[in-house]
Amino acid sequence: SAVISQKPSRDICQRGTSLTIQCQVDSQVTMMFWYRQQPGQSLTLIATANQGSEATYESGFVIDKFPISRPNLTFSTLTVSNMSPEDSSIYLCSVAGGNEQFFGPGTRLTVL
Amino acid sequence: AQSVSQHNHHVILSEAASLELGCNYSYGGTVNLFWYVQYPGQHLQLLLKYFSGDPLVKGIKGFEAEFIKSKFSFNLRKPSVQWSDTAEYFCAVLDQTGANNLFFGTGTRLTVIP
Numbered sequence: 125s126a127v128i129s130q131k132p133s134r135d136i137c138q139r140g141t142s143l144t145i146q147c148q149v150d151s152q153v154t155m156m157f158w159y160r161q162q163p164g165q166s167l168t169l170i171a172t173a174n175q176g177s178e179a180t181y182e183s184g185f186v187i188d189k190f191p192i193s194r195p196n197l198t199f200s201t202l203t204v205s206n207m208s209p210e211d212s213s214i215y216l217c218s219v220a221g222g223n224e225q226f227f228g229p230g231t232r233l234t235v236l
Numbered sequence: 237a238q239s240v241s242q243h244n245h246h247v248i249l250s251e252a253a254s255l256e257l258g259c260n261y262s263y264g265g266t267v268n269l270f271w272y273v274q275y276p277g278q279h280l281q282l283l284l285k286y287f288s289g290d291p292l293v294k295g296i297k298g299f300e301a302e303f304i305k306s307k308f309s310f311n312l313r314k315p316s317v318q319w320s321d322t323a324e325y326f327c328a329v330l331d332q333t334g335a336n337n338l339f340f341g342t343g344t345r346l347t348v349i350p
């Protein structure tokens with residue numbers, strides 16, 4: 125298993141600003157994932173981040189809005205840029221290991 | 237791409253009642269199947285998983301799920317629910333295309349009344 129931490133755990137932001145969410149894993153992993161869980165909805169994959177390569181974005185998500193960094197095998201960041209109230213959501217980091225995925229505690233973002 | 241359907245949006249049961257939550261997926265190839273649980277205020281936890289072998293999978297806290305390939309289903313069951321089972325339950329499918337992407341259902345909220 126993997127232990128995943130995220131910072132911040134929650135934040136309240138103003139429209140038009142950006143927030144960077146950090147994800148730290150206690151072991152080296154190849155693949156890291158960023159999900160969004162909008163209020164009352166399921167998890168939606170934003171992008172897959174592999175170390176040393178550009179992140180792969182799912183349909184409906186673009187790099188300009190959600191830039192991702194993956195500087196090493198234990199760390200990744202997701203930035204939510206130029207935020208609007210529609211970006212209010214829980215953002216989760218996840219890692220793959222042995223055909224399973226392990227999830228971080230999430231970052232609850234509220235955009236006013 | 238995969239699609240995962242959970243037919244029950246919100247289920248309300250009394251304690252000791254039996255539970256069955258439906259999950260259907262669309263992919264016809266080899267899949268790995270999961271049920272995750274999210275207790276109020278907590279993060280996602282793996283409840284059980286199916287990779288291969290016995291289609292009846294037993295997980296934590298008395299939960300089990302049955303993989304029926306012909307029906308593309310992986311329903312979650314528990315013979316007697318407890319108040320502490322109140323949570324959101326998500327079915328997820330990992331297809332074997334190599335992308336290692338998990339596809340989630342929309343979730344089922346379970347409320348157990350004491």
